[in-house]
Amino acid sequence: MGRNGTVMLNLGGLIEVEKYRYVYLMFFLVLFVLILCSNCIIICLIWIHRNLHEPMYIFIAALSLNTLLFSTVIYPKLLVDVLSHQQRISYSACLVQLFFFYSLGASDIMLLLAMSYDRYVSICRPLQYASTMSTTTVSVFLALSWFVPACLLSVTVVIQSQQKICSLTLGGFFCNATIGTICCLFPAYLAVWILISLLIIAVFPVLFIFFTYFKIFMVAYRSHGEVQKKVVDTCLPHLLVLMATVCLMAVDVILGLLESVLPKNVQLVLTIQTVVYNPLFNPIIYGVKMKEIRKHISRLFCCNHVEITNN
Template identity: 50%
Template sequence: METSKSLNATTYITFDGYVDLHKFRYLYFVTVLLVYILIIFSNATIVCLIWTRKSLHEPMYIFIAALLLNSVLSCTNIYPKMLIDFVSEKQVISYSACLVQFFLLYCFGGSEFFLLAAMAYDRFVSISKPLQYPNILTNTTVIICLVLAWFVPALQSTISLILLHNTGVKLCNMEVKGIFCNNAIYTLHCVRPRSVTIFGVLAVVDNIVLPLLFIVFTYTKILSIVNRSCKEVRKKAAETCLPHLLVLFSLTCLSAYDIIIVRTESDFPKTVRMIMTLQIFVYQPLFNPLIYGLKMKEIHKHLKLLIYRAKII
C-alpha cells in the first residue's frame, strides 16, 4: 500500500528517466554541453543580427528574435540541471525547485505558440494589406503582442501552481518518469485535484489549441489571397511563410508528445521516452535558427556577410 507524504522544504523527487547513466554519464555530459553551447551560439547569432541591423528592425524579424530568445531561455531552464544530474550519483530535485522548473517550462512553451500566432498575423497583414501594414503593425502593436505572448502563459502557469498549493496535495510517489519536471509531476500526487485537471485542459486550449486555430485560419486566408495574385507575390509569400509553417509543424508534433504521452501515463520504454523528451530541447532550438537563417532571405543575406567578414579578419 502506497503511503502519502506531506510536502515540505526537504521533499525530494528522483528522476527515473535516464538510461544507463552509470555507463555513459560523461558521454551524455559532453554531448549535451556541446548541444547547449551550439543552441546558445546559433540562436544568439540570429538575435544579434536582428538587433544590430536596422534593415531587420521590422515586426516580422522582431517576432523571430523573440522566438529564438524564448528557445534559449527554455533550454536554460532544463540544460544546467540536466548537466548536474549527469555527474551526480543521485538525480534528484527538491519539490519546490521541480515546481519552478514546471512553471518555466510551460511559460516558455506556451509563449512559442503565441509568438508563432503573432508571426502569422504579421504575414497576413503584410500580404493582404501591404499599404496599410505600417499603420497596423506599429511599434505599440508589436510590444502588445510580445507582452501578451509571455504574460498569458505565465499567468496560467501561476494559477496552476496556486491551485496545487491551495488544494493541499500529498505525494504518494517520489519518482518522475522523465529527466525534468513536466506534466509528469501530476503522477506524484496521491489524488489529482479535479480543479487542477480542469484548469490544465483549459490551459492547453488557451496556450495551444486557440493559437493553432488562429494560425490555421490566418494561413488559409493567406493561401486564398496568393492563389489569386501574381507570381511575384506568391514567391514572396512562400519565402516568408514557409519557415514559420515548418517551425509550427515541428513544435506541434513535439508538444503533442508531452501532452498525450505524459498526461495519459503511457507505458513507453525508458529509452524511447528519454529520446523523445530530449528532442523537445534539442531538435526545436537548433531547428529554428537553421530554418530562419537559411530560408529568410534578408537574414540569410546578413548572415553570409557576417561569415565573409569573419573570414577576412
C-alpha cells in the same frame, strides 16, 4: 526528504547514467552550446542591423530569446545531474522548472500567432500594414505573448503545489507533465483548469494560425509570382516552426498520459525531442530560409573568413 525537510524528487529519465555518463555529458553539452550560439547570432543580427527592425524579425528575435531562457532552465541542471551520482531535484525547484518549461513553450505559440497575423496583414492587406503593425501593436503582442501564459501557468503551479505527493520518482529527466503521476490524487478542478489553459494558449492560437495561413495561401494562389515568392520566403519558415511545435506538444501530451505504459528507452527518446528540436532547429530554419537573415549570416562568416585569411 532533504536535510532541511525539503521534499526531494528522483529523476528517473536517464538510462544507465553510470555507464553512459560522459556520452550524456558530451551530447547535452554540445547541444547546449549550439543552441546558445545559434540563437545569440539571430538575436544579435536583428539587434544590430536596422533593416531587420521590422515586426516579423522582432518576433523572430523574441522567439530566439524564449529559446535561450527555455534552454537555460533545462540544460544546466541536466548537465549537473549527469555528473552526479543521484539525479534529484527539490519539489519547489521542480515546480519552478515546470512553470518556465510550459510558460515559455506557450509563449512560442503566442509569438507564432503574432507572426502569422503580421504575415496576414502584410500579404492580404498591404496598404494597412504600416498603420496596423505599429510599434505599439508589436509591443502589445510581445507583452501578451509572455504575460498570458505566465498568468495561466502561475495558477496551475500554485494548485499543483497544494497536492499531496505519494511518489518521489519522476519518469523524465526534468519536470514536465509527468509531475501529475506523483500526486496521490489528481483533482478534477486541476484537470479542468489545465484544459481551459490549453485551449487559450495552445488550441485556439494554433487554429487561428492555420486560418490566417489558409487566407494567405488563397491570396497567393490568385496573385502573380511576386506575391507567391513573398509567401514562400516569409511564411514557409514560420509554418515549419509551427509544425515542429505542434508535434512536440503532441509528444509532451503523450508522455503525460502514457508515462507509466511506455518503455523507459522510448520515454527517453521522446523527452529528448521536446528539449532539442525547437531550440536547435528554429534558428537554423530562420537562418537558412529567411532571406535577409541568411544574407547577414553569410556576410558575418565571409568577413570572418577574410580576416582569418589576411592574418
